[in-house]
Amino acid sequence: MGFIADALSRVKPSATIAVTNKARELRAAGRDVIGLGAGEPDFDTPENIKQAAIQAISEGKTKYTAVDGIPELKQAICEKFKRDNSLTYETSQITVGTGGKQVLYNALVATINPGDEVLIPTPYWVSYPDMVLLAGGEPVFVHADPKTFKITPEALDKAITPKTKWFIFNSPSNPSGAGYTRDELKALTDVLLKHPHVWIMTDDMYEHLVYDDYEFTTPAQVEPQLYERTLTCNGVSKAYSMTGWRIGYAGGPQNLIKAMAKIQSQSTSNPCSISQWAAVEALNGTQEFIAPNNETFKGRRDLVVSMLNQAAGLECPVPEGAFYVFPSCAALMGKTTPSGKVLETDTDFASELLEAEGVAVVPGSAFGLGPNFRVSYATSTEALTKACERIQRFCASLK
Incomplete structure:
Protein backbone atom coordinates (compact mmCIF):
# COMPACT_ATOMS: atom_id res chain seq x y z
CA MET A 1 0.00 0.00 0.00
CA GLY A 2 1.36 3.41 -0.96
CA PHE A 3 1.28 6.63 1.00
CA ILE A 4 -1.64 8.10 -1.01
CA ALA A 5 -5.16 6.98 0.00
CA ASP A 6 -6.58 4.06 -1.99
CA ALA A 7 -9.81 6.02 -2.51
CA LEU A 8 -7.99 8.43 -4.82
CA SER A 9 -7.21 5.61 -7.25
CA ARG A 10 -10.94 5.59 -8.10
CA VAL A 11 -10.98 9.29 -9.00
CA LYS A 12 -9.97 10.96 -12.27
CA PRO A 13 -8.68 14.53 -12.57
CA SER A 14 -11.16 16.96 -14.13
CA ALA A 15 -11.07 16.59 -17.93
CA THR A 16 -12.28 20.14 -18.49
CA ILE A 17 -9.50 21.59 -16.33
CA ALA A 18 -6.98 19.32 -18.12
CA VAL A 19 -8.03 20.66 -21.55
CA THR A 20 -7.90 24.26 -20.35
CA ASN A 21 -4.42 23.72 -18.88
CA LYS A 22 -3.17 22.02 -22.08
CA ALA A 23 -4.43 24.95 -24.18
CA ARG A 24 -2.73 27.37 -21.78
CA GLU A 25 0.58 25.48 -22.07
CA LEU A 26 0.47 25.47 -25.88
CA ARG A 27 -0.36 29.17 -25.91
CA ALA A 28 2.58 29.87 -23.59
CA ALA A 29 4.79 27.94 -26.01
CA GLY A 30 3.76 30.28 -28.83
CA ARG A 31 0.97 28.25 -30.47
CA ASP A 32 -2.14 30.01 -31.74
CA VAL A 33 -4.73 28.14 -29.65
CA ILE A 34 -8.44 28.83 -29.25
CA GLY A 35 -9.69 27.28 -26.02
CA LEU A 36 -13.33 26.15 -26.07
CA GLY A 37 -13.02 24.05 -22.94
CA ALA A 38 -13.80 26.40 -20.06
CA GLY A 39 -17.31 26.65 -18.64
CA GLU A 40 -16.93 30.30 -17.74
CA PRO A 41 -18.78 33.39 -19.02
CA ASP A 42 -16.48 35.88 -20.70
CA PHE A 43 -18.54 38.82 -19.40
CA ASP A 44 -17.14 40.84 -16.51
CA THR A 45 -18.85 40.71 -13.10
CA PRO A 46 -21.50 43.48 -13.12
CA GLU A 47 -20.39 46.80 -11.62
CA ASN A 48 -22.97 46.90 -8.81
CA ILE A 49 -21.71 43.54 -7.54
CA LYS A 50 -18.08 44.64 -7.64
CA GLN A 51 -18.96 47.83 -5.78
CA ALA A 52 -20.74 45.82 -3.07
CA ALA A 53 -17.54 43.83 -2.56
CA ILE A 54 -15.44 47.00 -2.39
CA GLN A 55 -17.86 48.46 0.15
CA ALA A 56 -17.64 45.30 2.25
CA ILE A 57 -13.85 45.64 2.33
CA SER A 58 -14.08 49.34 3.22
CA GLU A 59 -16.49 48.54 6.05
CA GLY A 60 -14.17 45.88 7.46
CA LYS A 61 -16.43 42.92 6.66
CA THR A 62 -13.32 40.76 6.35
CA GLY A 285 -29.81 43.91 -6.93
CA THR A 286 -30.73 44.55 -10.55
CA GLN A 287 -31.14 41.54 -12.79
CA GLU A 288 -31.36 43.63 -15.96
CA PHE A 289 -28.04 42.45 -17.43
CA ILE A 290 -29.18 38.79 -17.60
CA ALA A 291 -31.47 39.23 -20.64
CA PRO A 292 -28.92 41.05 -22.86
CA ASN A 293 -26.20 38.58 -21.86
CA ASN A 294 -28.55 35.76 -22.87
CA GLU A 295 -29.18 37.41 -26.23
CA THR A 296 -25.43 37.45 -26.81
CA PHE A 297 -25.14 33.80 -25.80
CA LYS A 298 -28.09 32.85 -28.04
CA GLY A 299 -26.43 34.51 -31.04
CA ARG A 300 -23.24 32.60 -30.35
CA ARG A 301 -25.17 29.35 -29.89
CA ASP A 302 -26.90 29.78 -33.24
CA LEU A 303 -23.58 30.58 -34.95
CA VAL A 304 -21.79 27.55 -33.50
CA VAL A 305 -24.66 25.12 -34.16
CA SER A 306 -24.91 26.31 -37.77
CA MET A 307 -21.17 26.15 -38.46
CA LEU A 308 -20.63 22.76 -36.79
CA ASN A 309 -23.54 21.24 -38.71
CA GLN A 310 -21.78 22.40 -41.88
CA ALA A 311 -18.65 20.45 -40.90
CA ALA A 312 -18.31 17.07 -42.61
CA GLY A 313 -19.36 14.25 -40.30
CA LEU A 314 -20.58 16.35 -37.35
CA GLU A 315 -24.13 16.48 -36.02
CA CYS A 316 -24.93 19.24 -33.54
CA PRO A 317 -28.35 19.51 -31.82
CA VAL A 318 -29.67 22.91 -30.67
CA PRO A 319 -29.49 23.21 -26.86
CA GLU A 320 -32.17 24.88 -24.73
CA GLY A 321 -29.78 26.52 -22.28
CA ALA A 322 -26.32 26.85 -20.66
CA PHE A 323 -23.46 27.85 -22.99
CA TYR A 324 -22.40 24.51 -24.43
CA VAL A 325 -23.07 22.42 -27.50
CA PHE A 326 -22.35 18.70 -27.56
CA PRO A 327 -21.97 17.58 -31.18
CA SER A 328 -21.60 13.96 -32.24
CA CYS A 329 -18.49 12.99 -34.20
CA ALA A 330 -19.58 9.36 -34.60
CA ALA A 331 -19.47 9.58 -38.40
CA LEU A 332 -15.74 10.44 -38.22
CA MET A 333 -14.70 7.37 -36.28
CA GLY A 334 -12.43 5.20 -38.42
CA LYS A 335 -11.31 8.16 -40.54
CA THR A 336 -7.62 8.97 -40.96
CA THR A 337 -5.96 12.35 -40.36
CA PRO A 338 -3.41 13.79 -42.82
CA SER A 339 -0.70 12.74 -40.32
CA GLY A 340 -1.85 9.11 -40.59
CA LYS A 341 -3.67 8.81 -37.26
CA VAL A 342 -6.87 6.74 -37.33
CA LEU A 343 -9.61 8.26 -35.17
CA GLU A 344 -10.96 5.55 -32.89
CA THR A 345 -12.42 7.63 -30.03
CA ASP A 346 -13.62 11.16 -29.32
CA THR A 347 -10.42 11.59 -27.30
CA ASP A 348 -8.48 10.95 -30.54
CA PHE A 349 -10.65 13.54 -32.28
CA ALA A 350 -10.01 16.18 -29.61
CA SER A 351 -6.27 15.47 -29.45
CA GLU A 352 -5.79 15.58 -33.21
CA LEU A 353 -7.94 18.70 -33.55
CA LEU A 354 -5.80 20.48 -30.95
CA GLU A 355 -2.58 19.35 -32.61
CA ALA A 356 -3.61 20.10 -36.19
CA GLU A 357 -5.69 23.25 -35.80
CA GLY A 358 -5.06 24.61 -32.30
CA VAL A 359 -8.68 24.26 -31.13
CA ALA A 360 -9.21 22.85 -27.63
CA VAL A 361 -12.48 20.98 -27.00
CA VAL A 362 -13.37 18.41 -24.33
CA PRO A 363 -14.01 14.78 -25.39
CA GLY A 364 -17.54 13.56 -24.73
CA SER A 365 -16.29 10.39 -23.04
CA ALA A 366 -15.24 12.60 -20.09
CA PHE A 367 -18.96 13.30 -19.63
CA GLY A 368 -20.01 9.67 -20.03
CA LEU A 369 -21.29 9.86 -23.62
CA GLY A 370 -19.40 9.55 -26.84
CA PRO A 371 -18.26 9.83 -29.50
CA ASN A 372 -19.12 13.48 -28.89
CA PHE A 373 -17.26 16.57 -27.79
CA ARG A 374 -18.18 19.65 -25.79
CA VAL A 375 -17.75 23.18 -27.10
CA SER A 376 -18.19 26.13 -24.75
CA TYR A 377 -19.46 29.19 -26.61
CA ALA A 378 -18.75 31.49 -23.66
CA THR A 379 -16.18 33.37 -25.69
CA SER A 380 -16.15 36.05 -28.37
CA THR A 381 -18.01 35.67 -31.67
CA GLU A 382 -14.72 36.31 -33.48
CA ALA A 383 -12.96 33.47 -31.66
CA LEU A 384 -15.92 31.13 -32.15
CA THR A 385 -16.09 31.85 -35.89
CA LYS A 386 -12.38 31.22 -36.29
CA ALA A 387 -12.54 28.03 -34.19
CA CYS A 388 -15.49 26.64 -36.15
CA GLU A 389 -13.73 27.36 -39.44
CA ARG A 390 -10.75 25.40 -38.17
CA ILE A 391 -13.00 22.52 -37.06
CA GLN A 392 -14.62 22.50 -40.51
CA ARG A 393 -11.15 22.41 -42.11
CA PHE A 394 -10.02 19.58 -39.85
CA CYS A 395 -13.12 17.49 -40.58
CA ALA A 396 -12.72 18.07 -44.32
CA SER A 397 -9.11 16.85 -44.15
CA LEU A 398 -10.10 13.39 -42.85
CA LYS A 399 -10.06 10.48 -45.26
Missing part, protein backbone atom coordinates in the same frame (compact mmCIF):
# COMPACT_ATOMS: atom_id res chain seq x y z
CA LYS A 63 -13.58 38.52 9.43
CA TYR A 64 -14.79 34.96 9.88
CA THR A 65 -18.52 34.55 9.33
CA ALA A 66 -21.01 31.86 10.32
CA VAL A 67 -19.72 28.59 8.90
CA ASP A 68 -22.35 28.18 6.19
CA GLY A 69 -23.18 31.77 5.33
CA ILE A 70 -24.05 35.20 6.69
CA PRO A 71 -27.73 35.75 7.64
CA GLU A 72 -28.11 38.50 5.03
CA LEU A 73 -27.08 36.14 2.22
CA LYS A 74 -29.27 33.31 3.51
CA GLN A 75 -32.22 35.72 3.54
CA ALA A 76 -31.42 36.85 -0.02
CA ILE A 77 -31.33 33.20 -1.10
CA CYS A 78 -34.72 32.55 0.55
CA GLU A 79 -36.17 35.49 -1.37
CA LYS A 80 -34.59 34.30 -4.61
CA PHE A 81 -36.08 30.81 -4.22
CA LYS A 82 -39.52 32.33 -3.53
CA ARG A 83 -39.29 34.84 -6.40
CA ASP A 84 -37.87 32.59 -9.09
CA ASN A 85 -38.93 29.07 -8.12
CA SER A 86 -42.02 29.44 -5.87
CA LEU A 87 -40.12 27.55 -3.15
CA THR A 88 -40.44 28.63 0.48
CA TYR A 89 -37.43 28.12 2.76
CA GLU A 90 -36.44 29.44 6.17
CA THR A 91 -32.86 30.66 6.63
CA SER A 92 -32.25 27.53 8.76
CA GLN A 93 -32.85 25.52 5.56
CA ILE A 94 -30.16 27.36 3.58
CA THR A 95 -26.46 26.55 3.24
CA VAL A 96 -23.75 28.59 1.50
CA GLY A 97 -20.51 27.01 0.31
CA THR A 98 -17.34 27.85 -1.55
CA GLY A 99 -18.91 27.31 -4.97
CA GLY A 100 -21.65 24.97 -6.07
CA LYS A 101 -19.22 22.06 -6.15
CA GLN A 102 -18.61 22.22 -2.39
CA VAL A 103 -22.34 22.27 -1.69
CA LEU A 104 -22.88 19.09 -3.74
CA TYR A 105 -19.85 17.41 -2.18
CA ASN A 106 -20.89 18.30 1.38
CA ALA A 107 -24.32 16.78 0.79
CA LEU A 108 -22.85 13.54 -0.54
CA VAL A 109 -20.29 13.21 2.26
CA ALA A 110 -22.97 13.96 4.85
CA THR A 111 -25.36 11.26 3.62
CA ILE A 112 -23.61 8.43 1.79
CA ASN A 113 -22.73 5.13 3.43
CA PRO A 114 -20.60 2.44 1.74
CA GLY A 115 -22.59 0.75 -1.01
CA ASP A 116 -25.14 3.54 -1.43
CA GLU A 117 -25.94 4.24 -5.07
CA VAL A 118 -26.32 7.64 -6.72
CA LEU A 119 -28.15 7.88 -10.05
CA ILE A 120 -26.46 10.15 -12.58
CA PRO A 121 -27.94 10.76 -16.06
CA THR A 122 -25.48 10.71 -18.95
CA PRO A 123 -24.01 12.88 -20.26
CA TYR A 124 -23.02 14.31 -16.88
CA TRP A 125 -20.86 17.07 -15.48
CA VAL A 126 -17.44 15.50 -15.02
CA SER A 127 -17.32 15.93 -11.23
CA TYR A 128 -20.51 14.10 -10.23
CA PRO A 129 -19.23 10.50 -10.39
CA ASP A 130 -15.92 11.31 -8.74
CA MET A 131 -17.57 13.19 -5.89
CA VAL A 132 -19.78 10.15 -5.29
CA LEU A 133 -16.73 7.86 -5.30
CA LEU A 134 -14.84 10.13 -2.88
CA ALA A 135 -17.86 10.05 -0.57
CA GLY A 136 -17.76 6.24 -0.59
CA GLY A 137 -20.78 5.69 -2.82
CA GLU A 138 -21.33 4.04 -6.19
CA PRO A 139 -22.30 6.11 -9.23
CA VAL A 140 -24.98 4.43 -11.37
CA PHE A 141 -25.47 5.89 -14.83
CA VAL A 142 -28.87 6.39 -16.41
CA HIS A 143 -28.28 6.59 -20.14
CA ALA A 144 -29.97 9.40 -22.02
CA ASP A 145 -31.23 9.42 -25.58
CA PRO A 146 -28.08 10.33 -27.58
CA LYS A 147 -30.13 12.68 -29.78
CA THR A 148 -31.91 14.69 -27.05
CA PHE A 149 -29.51 14.04 -24.13
CA LYS A 150 -32.53 13.47 -21.87
CA ILE A 151 -33.45 10.37 -19.87
CA THR A 152 -36.88 8.77 -20.01
CA PRO A 153 -39.07 8.05 -16.97
CA GLU A 154 -38.79 4.34 -17.82
CA ALA A 155 -34.98 4.45 -17.73
CA LEU A 156 -35.04 6.25 -14.37
CA ASP A 157 -37.53 3.78 -12.89
CA LYS A 158 -35.48 0.81 -14.06
CA ALA A 159 -32.26 2.20 -12.55
CA ILE A 160 -33.68 2.65 -9.03
CA THR A 161 -32.79 -0.12 -6.56
CA PRO A 162 -33.16 -0.46 -2.77
CA LYS A 163 -29.58 0.91 -2.55
CA THR A 164 -30.39 4.14 -4.42
CA LYS A 165 -29.91 7.15 -2.14
CA TRP A 166 -29.75 10.14 -4.51
CA PHE A 167 -30.79 11.13 -8.00
CA ILE A 168 -28.67 14.01 -9.35
CA PHE A 169 -30.57 16.22 -11.78
CA ASN A 170 -28.94 18.95 -13.89
CA SER A 171 -31.08 21.03 -16.28
CA PRO A 172 -30.08 22.92 -18.36
CA SER A 173 -27.23 20.49 -18.56
CA ASN A 174 -23.49 20.70 -18.59
CA PRO A 175 -22.26 19.40 -21.08
CA SER A 176 -25.19 19.25 -23.50
CA GLY A 177 -27.23 22.38 -22.73
CA ALA A 178 -30.34 20.19 -22.83
CA GLY A 179 -33.23 21.47 -20.71
CA TYR A 180 -36.22 19.42 -19.57
CA THR A 181 -39.64 20.96 -20.13
CA ARG A 182 -42.07 21.09 -17.22
CA ASP A 183 -43.97 18.08 -18.65
CA GLU A 184 -40.76 16.08 -19.11
CA LEU A 185 -39.70 16.90 -15.57
CA LYS A 186 -43.16 16.01 -14.19
CA ALA A 187 -42.85 12.58 -15.78
CA LEU A 188 -39.57 12.06 -13.88
CA THR A 189 -40.95 13.37 -10.59
CA ASP A 190 -43.91 10.99 -10.95
CA VAL A 191 -41.40 8.13 -10.95
CA LEU A 192 -39.59 9.54 -7.92
CA LEU A 193 -42.86 9.79 -5.99
CA LYS A 194 -43.12 5.99 -6.20
CA HIS A 195 -39.72 5.55 -4.51
CA PRO A 196 -39.78 7.40 -1.17
CA HIS A 197 -36.25 6.29 -0.22
CA VAL A 198 -34.67 8.24 -3.13
CA TRP A 199 -33.58 11.84 -2.52
CA ILE A 200 -33.19 14.43 -5.28
CA MET A 201 -30.16 16.69 -5.68
CA THR A 202 -30.66 19.39 -8.29
CA ASP A 203 -27.89 21.36 -9.94
CA ASP A 204 -29.65 24.49 -11.19
CA MET A 205 -26.51 26.49 -11.95
CA TYR A 206 -27.68 27.34 -15.50
CA GLU A 207 -31.21 28.34 -14.45
CA HIS A 208 -31.04 31.84 -15.94
CA LEU A 209 -29.12 30.87 -19.08
CA VAL A 210 -32.04 29.73 -21.26
CA TYR A 211 -33.07 30.61 -24.81
CA ASP A 212 -36.02 30.87 -27.16
CA ASP A 213 -39.26 30.05 -25.34
CA TYR A 214 -37.76 27.53 -22.91
CA GLU A 215 -38.98 27.98 -19.32
CA PHE A 216 -36.86 26.70 -16.44
CA THR A 217 -38.40 24.59 -13.68
CA THR A 218 -36.87 22.65 -10.79
CA PRO A 219 -38.14 19.34 -9.30
CA ALA A 220 -39.54 20.57 -5.95
CA GLN A 221 -41.36 23.34 -7.83
CA VAL A 222 -42.95 20.90 -10.29
CA GLU A 223 -43.81 18.32 -7.62
CA PRO A 224 -44.24 19.88 -4.14
CA GLN A 225 -44.56 16.41 -2.58
CA LEU A 226 -40.81 15.98 -3.20
CA TYR A 227 -39.92 19.14 -1.26
CA GLU A 228 -38.94 17.26 1.93
CA ARG A 229 -36.40 15.07 0.11
CA THR A 230 -34.97 17.55 -2.39
CA LEU A 231 -31.79 19.58 -2.07
CA THR A 232 -32.16 22.45 -4.54
CA CYS A 233 -28.64 23.65 -5.40
CA ASN A 234 -27.59 26.78 -7.26
CA GLY A 235 -24.96 29.51 -7.25
CA VAL A 236 -23.92 32.88 -8.61
CA SER A 237 -21.11 31.69 -10.90
CA LYS A 238 -22.74 31.54 -14.30
CA ALA A 239 -25.65 34.00 -14.50
CA TYR A 240 -23.75 36.70 -12.61
CA SER A 241 -20.30 36.05 -14.15
CA MET A 242 -18.88 35.36 -10.69
CA THR A 243 -16.97 32.10 -11.27
CA GLY A 244 -13.91 33.22 -9.32
CA TRP A 245 -15.90 34.53 -6.36
CA ARG A 246 -16.78 30.94 -5.38
CA ILE A 247 -20.28 31.12 -3.92
CA GLY A 248 -22.76 28.26 -4.20
CA TYR A 249 -25.86 27.63 -2.14
CA ALA A 250 -28.72 25.22 -1.54
CA GLY A 251 -32.09 24.93 0.14
CA GLY A 252 -33.28 21.72 1.73
CA PRO A 253 -34.50 19.90 4.84
CA GLN A 254 -33.09 21.37 8.05
CA ASN A 255 -31.49 18.14 9.30
CA LEU A 256 -29.56 17.74 6.04
CA ILE A 257 -28.48 21.40 6.05
CA LYS A 258 -27.17 20.99 9.63
CA ALA A 259 -25.23 17.86 8.65
CA MET A 260 -23.68 19.70 5.69
CA ALA A 261 -22.69 22.58 8.01
CA LYS A 262 -20.92 20.07 10.26
CA ILE A 263 -18.87 18.84 7.28
CA GLN A 264 -18.02 22.40 6.28
CA SER A 265 -17.09 23.39 9.84
CA GLN A 266 -14.36 20.75 9.88
CA SER A 267 -13.12 21.27 6.31
CA THR A 268 -13.12 24.80 4.90
CA SER A 269 -15.26 26.76 7.38
CA ASN A 270 -16.96 29.85 5.95
CA PRO A 271 -16.89 30.99 2.30
CA CYS A 272 -15.03 34.25 1.61
CA SER A 273 -16.79 37.04 3.54
CA ILE A 274 -16.33 39.57 0.73
CA SER A 275 -17.74 37.19 -1.86
CA GLN A 276 -20.78 36.62 0.35
CA TRP A 277 -21.58 40.35 0.48
CA ALA A 278 -21.11 40.53 -3.31
CA ALA A 279 -23.57 37.63 -3.67
CA VAL A 280 -26.14 39.47 -1.53
CA GLU A 281 -26.05 42.29 -4.08
CA ALA A 282 -26.13 39.82 -7.00
CA LEU A 283 -29.36 38.24 -5.75
CA ASN A 284 -31.03 41.39 -4.37
